[in-house]
Amino acid sequence: KQEVTQIPAALSVPEGENLVLNCSFTDSAIYNLQWFRQDPGKGLTSLLLIQSSQREQTSGRLNASLDKSSGRSTLYIAASQPGDSATYLCAVPNTNAGKSTFGDGTTLTVKP
Amino acid sequence: DTAVSQTPKYLVTQMGNDKSIKCEQNLGHDTMYWYKQDSKKFLKIMFSYNNKELIINETVPNRFSPKSPDKAHLNLHINSLELGDSAVYFCASSPKDRGGGYTFGSGTRLTVV
Numbered sequence: 001k002q003e004v005t006q007i008p009a010a011l012s013v014p015e016g017e018n019l020v021l022n023c024s025f026t027d028s029a030i031y032n033l034q035w036f037r038q039d040p041g042k043g044l045t046s047l048l049l050i051q052s053s054q055r056e057q058t059s060g061r062l063n064a065s066l067d068k069s070s071g072r073s074t075l076y077i078a079a080s081q082p083g084d085s086a087t088y089l090c091a092v093p094n095t096n097a098g099k100s101t102f103g104d105g106t107t108l109t110v111k112p
Numbered sequence: 113d114t115a116v117s118q119t120p121k122y123l124v125t126q127m128g129n130d131k132s133i134k135c136e137q138n139l140g141h142d143t144m145y146w147y148k149q150d151s152k153k154f155l156k157i158m159f160s161y162n163n164k165e166l167i168i169n170e171t172v173p174n175r176f177s178p179k180s181p182d183k184a185h186l187n188l189h190i191n192s193l194e195l196g197d198s199a200v201y202f203c204a205s206s207p208k209d210r211g212g213g214y215t216f217g218s219g220t221r222l223t224v225v
Contacts, residue, residue: 034213042218043202044155049213087153091214093206100145100206100214102155 002027004092006103013080014111021075021106023090028068035064035075036089038105044089048075080110115139118203118217125193126225133188133220135203141215142208143167144186146178149200149219158201161186162208193224 003026013019023033032051036044048057048064050073056065063076073090087105116137125131137144145168146158159178160168166178175191190197203217 032213036216038153041221044204044214044216046213046215089155100157102147104154 002092002101004090004101004103006088006090006106008106009104010107010109012109012111015080015082017080017110018076018078019080019108021077021088021108023073023075023103025071025073025092025101027092028071030068031093033064033066033073034091034100035062035073036091038087038089040086047088077108080108082110082112084108085110116203116205116215116217118201118220120220121218122221122223124223124225127193127195129193130189130191131193131222132190133201133203133222135186135188135217137184137203137205137215139205139215140207141205141212142183143206144180144183145204145206145214146186146188147202147204147216149202151199155202159186159188190222193222195224198222198224 005024007022034049035047038044050057050066061078066073087107089105091100091102093100118135143162145160147155149155158172161180163183164180177189180186200219200221202219204214206212206214
């Protein structure tokens with residue numbers, strides 16, 4: 001059974017700081033890994049999708065890496081801004097069709 | 113706009129009532145899901161349908177019944193609502209290609225009083 005862990009559960013940083021969010025998974029037989037952002041009271045917005053054959057994906061100030069062998073992914077946020085404050089979740093589709101396991105999220109607060 | 117859309121956005125109802133939440137996607141995806149996010153913000157899968165066929169049914173009370181009239185729609189019907197059913201319910205979809213990611217709806221906040 002796939003288990004996904006995100007550390008830390010909460011993170012508070014001053015504006016402008018670079019930061020790393022971590023996601024660990026127990027079963028390395030994955031198709032891809034997806035990072036989402038969730039603002040309070042809102043739905044999930046997809047940030048980055050890394051295929052199992054890829055090592056990283058970049059979008060603007062975000063960079064996600066994937067190391068299947070060690071069961072880890074990181075989300076790097078450069079030059080953080082108050083607007084980055086949200087909960088960040090990683091999701092890993094299981095090899096069984098039609099199921100994805102989510103981490104419990106990291107709640108990020110960027111202080112002006 | 114291409115999207116996953118859910119209705120209603122908010123639903124307040126009394127215990128014992130029966131209610132439905134509707135979901136539609138126009139992305140051409142083959143697989144649709146219902147997820148439940150509880151008060152602690154943990155996101156757990158409830159059901160998954162692939163081209164109208166149920167493929168995942170987690171340990172969910174049988175008061176919850178999904179229905180997929182076609183691959184673009186997945187509705188969730190809940191009978192005899194209980195206080196513990198209060199949560200945010202998210203619909204999502206993904207393409208047939210297992211390398212494709214998920215697209216989520218904006219959620220339905222259900223409050224049972």
